[in-house]
Structure formats: C-alpha cells, structure tokens
C-alpha cells in the first residue's frame with residue numbers, strides 16, 4: 001500500500017471493509033462485515049423513490065502520541081437518530097452505531113493517515129429505507145451501512161487559506177418546517193445546482209440565505225457559517241440550519257478563550273461588520289472565508305488580509321485540531337481513543 005497521505009483529496013477511496021446492519025421484521029439484526037463496495041437494493045426501496053436517506057460524517061485522526069481519536073461520536077449517534085425520526089425511518093440504536101463505527105475503524109486501521117499529514121480517516125454512516133413501497137409510506141426494512149475513506153481537507157488544498165464563497169438568492173436548499181435541521185440526502189439534492197454553479201463560476205462553495213424572508217445568512221453549503229466581530233463569535237440560528245457538532249465545539253472553545261458567543265439570526269448586511277468569517281463542519285473543520293460575493297446584487301464582502309486567515313479563526317482551528325490530535329488536554333472529554341489500532 002503506497003498512499004500519498006498529504007495530497008489526498010476529499011473523496012471516495014476504496015478500503016478493505018465496510019459494515020452493514022439490517023432492520024427487518026421489527027428488529028435490528030447482527031452487524032455484518034463486507035468487503036464489497038456494493039449493496040443489493042430492492043428497486044422499490046423507499047430510499048430510491050421517496051428519499052428515505054440520512055447520513056453522518058466523522059473523522060478519525062492519528063495523534064502525536066500515535067493513538068487514534070474520534071471526536072464526540074455520541075453526538076453523531078444522536079443526530080442520525082433525529083434525522084431518522086424526521087423522515088420516518090427506524091432510528092439506529094446508539095449501541096449499534098457505536099459497535100459499527102468502532103468495528104469499521106478496526107477493520108480498516110491501515111487506512112488511518114499518519115500524524116502530521118493533515119489527513120484523516122473519514123467515516124460515512126448512512127441509513128436508508130431498503131424495503132419496497134410504491135405508495136408514499138415509510139419502508140418496513142432499513143439498512144445501516146458504515147464505510148470509510150482516508151481523506152484530505154474539504155475545501156482547500158494549499159493549507160489554511162481563505163476561500164471565496166458565492167451568496168445565492170435564486171435557489172434554496174430547504175425551507176422553514178422542512179428538513180434543513182436534519183442530515184438527509186434530499187437537502188443535498190436540492191443544493192446541487194447552486195453548489196455546482198458556484199464552483200463553475202470560480203467559488204469554493206455557496207452561501208444560502210433563509211428561504212422565507214431572504215434576509216438572513218443560513219448555511220455555507222455543507223457547513224455552518226460563523227463570523228468574528230471584535231471579541232464575539234457570531235453564528236446564525238435558524239430552524240433550517242443543520243446543527244454542526246464542530247460549530248457547537250467552536251462555540252465552547254471561543255467561550256473558553258474569553259469570547260462572547262452569539263447564536264442568533266444574522267442579517268446579510270451584517271457581513272459588513274465581521275472582521276473574519278468562516279465555514280465549519282467535520283469535512284471543512286474551519287475553512288476561513290476571504291470573500292463573499294453576492295451573485296445577484298454584485299456586492300462583495302471582504303474579510304481580513306488578503307490570502308491570510310484571521311487570527312481568531314486560526315486560534316480556534318489550532319485549538320480544535322490540537323484536541324483532535326491529542327496535542328492539548330481535552331477538558332470536556334470530547335475525544336475517544338480507539339484502542340488497538
């Protein structure tokens with residue numbers, strides 16, 4: 001095996017094993033180990049017709065002490081349960097979730113990137129309605145799968161550099177009372193045209209605004225948005241935003257650094273007042289935002305010095321990644337060391 005760990009993209013990578021588990025006849029079965037990259041799905045499965053699909057994303061980092069760590073997996077277990085409930089799927093029990101993720105990490109331990117490469121082993125749990133229906137009804141059968149892939153950073157290849165983001169007004173990823181607050185595939189399907197267009201037009205990602213009043217900042221594509229104003233960490237609060245576990249962690253770290261934390265609706269115009277902006281999530285960790293360009297009005301918002309991440313974003317990034325890599329104390333017990341890998 002000859003992997004260039006430092007130049008891995010964020011993408012699919014074939015590994016040795018994945019794990020699967022079926023919910024059938026009213027109960028979850030045993031966890032199965034598979035070396036196939038394929039799943040055999042009924043053509044009338046509700047996932048294929050009516051979008052019964054939810055997923056998660058987590059990263060395992062090899063630490064400075066050689067140990068592999070995962071961040072706050074219990075939160076992901078909780079969230080995929082909420083996602084399942086939100087689209088009437090059978091929730092995965094936390095014990096099953098735990099068994100699956102630790103098993104799949106063990107089976108693929110040789111794909112955990114070495115310390116210092118910036119790369120991680122990405123875990124992708126997914127839950128789908130696998131049972132057949134033709135009428136619009138939830139399935140009776142569900143399939144839970146976890147596969148892994150060694151990955152590099154999501155948005156940037158050349159280190160911790162600010163990216164350009166495109167604010168869009170002509171597409172919405174979700175709506176109030178919809179499914180924006182849960183991690184389901186349908187939200188991503190709805191975001192693809194805008195996200196892809198942003199990339200074609202030269203941006204790293206898209207910034208959605210609220211779909212009801214068209215006044216507030218919503219999601220930064222597959223990540224949450226935050227801004228820094230003086231000594232305050234500001235992040236939008238809205239029922240259409242996916243509650244990011246990284247954002248939740250950054251809010252705590254910001255407070256610990258003596259900052260004020262505000263989670264509230266953020267008007268688009270307020271972008272003018274931020275000295276720093278960033279996108280955060282497991283895939284992105286923190287991606288500093290240098291420029292936000294409003295596609296419709298042509299207005300451009302700039303943050304900080306060109307080509308350079310702001311000091312607060314950098315401090316938060318360093319703090320969080322130091323905890324993930326076992327370089328600094330983990331005062332809240334966020335990380336779990338994966339024994340035996």
Ligand SMILES: *Cc1c(COP(=O)(O)O)cnc(C)c1O
Pocket residue numbers: 057183219221222223224242243244245246247280281282283
């Ligand atoms: C997964 C996801 C995030 C980030 O959540 P984390 O728990 O921090 O990984 C943010 N926004 C959307 C839309 C997501 O799907």
